[in-house]
Amino acid sequence: MPKVRSKDFEGYHRAPNRAMMRAVGFKDEDFTKPLIGVASPWSEVTPCNIHLNDLAREVKRGIIENNGASMIFNTITVSDGIAMGTEGMKYSLPSREIIADSVEDVVNAERFDGLVALGGCDKNMPGMMMAIFRLDLPAIFLYGGTIRPGKYNGKDIDIVSVFEAVGQFNEGKISEKELYEIECKACPGAGACGGMYTANTMAIAIEALGFSIPNSSSNYAESPEKLKDAYESGKLIVELVDKWLTPSKIISKKSFENAITIVQAMGGSTNAILHLLAMAHSANIDLKIDDFERIRKKTPHIADLKPSGKYVMEDIYKIGGIAPIMKMLLKEGYLDGDCLTITGKTLAENLEKFPDFNENQDIVRSVKNPLKYEGPLVILYGNLAPEGAVAKTSDVKDKYFKGPAKVYNSEEECTKALLNGEIKEGDVVIIRYEGPKGGPGMREMLQPTSIIAGKGLIGKVALITDGRFSGGSHGFIIGHVSPEAQVGGPIALVKNGDIVSIDLEKREINLEISKEELEKRKKEWTPPPFKYTRGVLYKYAKLVSSASKGAITDE
Numbered sequence: 001m002p003k004v005r006s007k008d009f010e011g012y013h014r015a016p017n018r019a020m021m022r023a024v025g026f027k028d029e030d031f032t033k034p035l036i037g038v039a040s041p042w043s044e045v046t047p048c049n050i051h052l053n054d055l056a057r058e059v060k061r062g063i064i065e066n067n068g069a070s071m072i073f074n075t076i077t078v079s080d081g082i083a084m085g086t087e088g089m090k091y092s093l094p095s096r097e098i099i100a101d102s103v104e105d106v107v108n109a110e111r112f113d114g115l116v117a118l119g120g121c122d123k124n125m126p127g128m129m130m131a132i133f134r135l136d137l138p139a140i141f142l143y144g145g146t147i148r149p150g151k152y153n154g155k156d157i158d159i160v161s162v163f164e165a166v167g168q169f170n171e172g173k174i175s176e177k178e179l180y181e182i183e184c185k186a187c188p189g190a191g192a193c194g195g196m197y198t199a200n201t202m203a204i205a206i207e208a209l210g211f212s213i214p215n216s217s218s219n220y221a222e223s224p225e226k227l228k229d230a231y232e233s234g235k236l237i238v239e240l241v242d243k244w245l246t247p248s249k250i251i252s253k254k255s256f257e258n259a260i261t262i263v264q265a266m267g268g269s270t271n272a273i274l275h276l277l278a279m280a281h282s283a284n285i286d287l288k289i290d291d292f293e294r295i296r297k298k299t300p301h302i303a304d305l306k307p308s309g310k311y312v313m314e315d316i317y318k319i320g321g322i323a324p325i326m327k328m329l330l331k332e333g334y335l336d337g338d339c340l341t342i343t344g345k346t347l348a349e350n351l352e353k354f355p356d357f358n359e360n361q362d363i364v365r366s367v368k369n370p371l372k373y374e375g376p377l378v379i380l381y382g383n384l385a386p387e388g389a390v391a392k393t394s395d396v397k398d399k400y401f402k403g404p405a406k407v408y409n410s411e412e413e414c415t416k417a418l419l420n421g422e423i424k425e426g427d428v429v430i431i432r433y434e435g436p437k438g439g440p441g442m443r444e445m446l447q448p449t450s451i452i453a454g455k456g457l458i459g460k461v462a463l464i465t466d467g468r469f470s471g472g473s474h475g476f477i478i479g480h481v482s483p484e485a486q487v488g489g490p491i492a493l494v495k496n497g498d499i500v501s502i503d504l505e506k507r508e509i510n511l512e513i514s515k516e517e518l519e520k521r522k523k524e525w526t527p528p529p530f531k532y533t534r535g536v537l538y539k540y541a542k543l544v545s546s547a548s549k550g551a552i553t554d555e
Contacts, residue, residue, distance in 0.1 A: 002028040008111040030069040034241040037112035038072045039103050041124040046079035048121035051190040052144050055230040059116050062234020075102045077124045081159050090441035094540040097553045099127030104134050114241040116233050120144030122198040126275035133283035136248050138240035140342050141211045142233045143203040145221035146313035147191030152182055158194040160307055160472035162186045167454015170419055191221030195306030197471030200313045201268030204322050205259040210250055210341030214350040215323035218316045251283050254336045261334050264299040264375025269471030270390045277550030289388050293379040300370035307474040308394035311363045319361050328357035332367045382510040384490050387482035387548040395474050399504040401462045403428045405494050418451045425460040428500040432491045434467030435484025436551040440541035446470035466491050482548040493521040
């Protein structure tokens with residue numbers, strides 16, 4: 001009998017198990033080594049993940065050369081950018097749960113000792129982290145990296161540029177030829193959408209949590225540094241297994257507060273709230289949406305990044321990466337440096353080796369000269385959102401908006417109205433029955449928000465939804481309204497012409513009708529049937545929680 005490290009593969013009665021492993025390349029000596037799974041959501045369905053198997057193979061090389069044994073396995077991914085504005089977008093958020101469940105399933109079934117989980121697109125990143133926390137085996141997350149910007153007329157463009165160009169074309173501001181050229185040049189290669197959208201937001205958040213190689217989240221997808229990140233992740237995971245440094249020994253509420261701080265400081269996506277809440281649930285950390293507001297008030301917004309700013313993630317790479325920025329925030333007292341990380345060192349110890357933050361550039365400011373003195377991701381309450389709602393205020397100049405409601409029961413209805421010119425300055429646009437249960441799947445509203453931008457209506461109309469927004473959305477927009485319309489939340493009771501007020505200073509969102517009228521409408525309301533009666537969306541609608549809890553399915 002071969003000498004075996006793991007009890008799961010030890011003894012004569014495990015010969016069949018070992019025989020199967022020999023068929024995929026295992027030798028006698030491999031059974032004496034820690035067995036590491038490499039989870040790769042490689043796929044041709046999105047540029048975000050098209051290169052991930054190259055990185056997975058480099059991770060495996062790092063594992064093998066550091067005396068480990070390894071197996072690469074795959075899971076799914078969904079391209080938000082391709083699904084956006086279609087019925088397909090309803091499957092995006094549920095894919096986060098499928099990814100988490102599938103990785104948990106494979107790792108437990110195959111009896112791995114540790115895990116390196118790769119991610120390149122919005123949902124596979126939190127999905128991988130949810131699995132990591134559930135499994136509580138030594139684990140590392142490796143971000144596939146950002147795409148480089150495209151070029152058009154000497155300017156950087158990206159996928160959001162194309163969405164906004166649709167609105168510009170509809171408004172007659174650009175020609176069909178110009179729209180076509182923007183479409184063809186926006187996405188020049190591999191990597192996740194380039195601004196401080198959801199993928200890049202989650203990448204810096206996961207690094208701040210302590211689960212990625214330091215400074216790796218800002219290395220772009222096709223950089224030589226990204227291959228090095230992969231190899232180093234492979235080497236390090238073997239050490240983590242030897243030390244048995246598991247996620248539960250690393251993670252804490254302070255770690256999550258560091259992640260929220262970096263998201264607020266860099267002007268990240270509203271989706272970070274949804275995903276960090278779900279990740280905290282998987283990690284058994286008591287995180288609430290009010291924690292985001294508490295941290296927001298004491299965190300300056302310092303990064304001039306798209307969608308509301310000028311720059312992209314590659315520009316962060318060019319000025320030395322995210323680590324010097326985190327080092328500056330640590331020095332100024334905004335991060336907790338005592339939090340442990342996958343290196344076995346604290347956050348402060350990791351950051352010591354990086355150069356100091358360079359103030360001689362205009363991409364990221366110092367905390368003494370921020371874009372704004374408070375973070376841009378705001379939690380609102382009121383009679384329209386008793387359980388909370390989320391606004392991103394990066395480019396919102398006026399803190400108050402009041403106007404008549406124009407109500408749409410789907411994203412498609414609203415998009416059609418926008419393209420037909422039915423929505424005017426001063427309107428408060430309501431898109432409902434797009435929540436976690438009602439959509440189902442809580443679609444992102446990048447298409448209508450981009451049309452609003454392209455038509456020059458940013459700040460001139462407000463948009464409120466129980467759905468959510470892409471990290472590329474900006475303007476006077478409020479999402480995650482909870483409770484959602486499908487379960488009888490007040491957003492279901494709004495009528496055309498009702499006056500809605502939004503006060504960002506007071507953090508309130510209110511329907512200006514009496515309590516009596518609201519109660520009367522509630523009694524008259526009946527819940528609509530689920531839009532799906534079988535399959536993944538039916539199961540999701542039955543299981544999913546409120547957005548205020550992270551839209552989790554294992555509550």
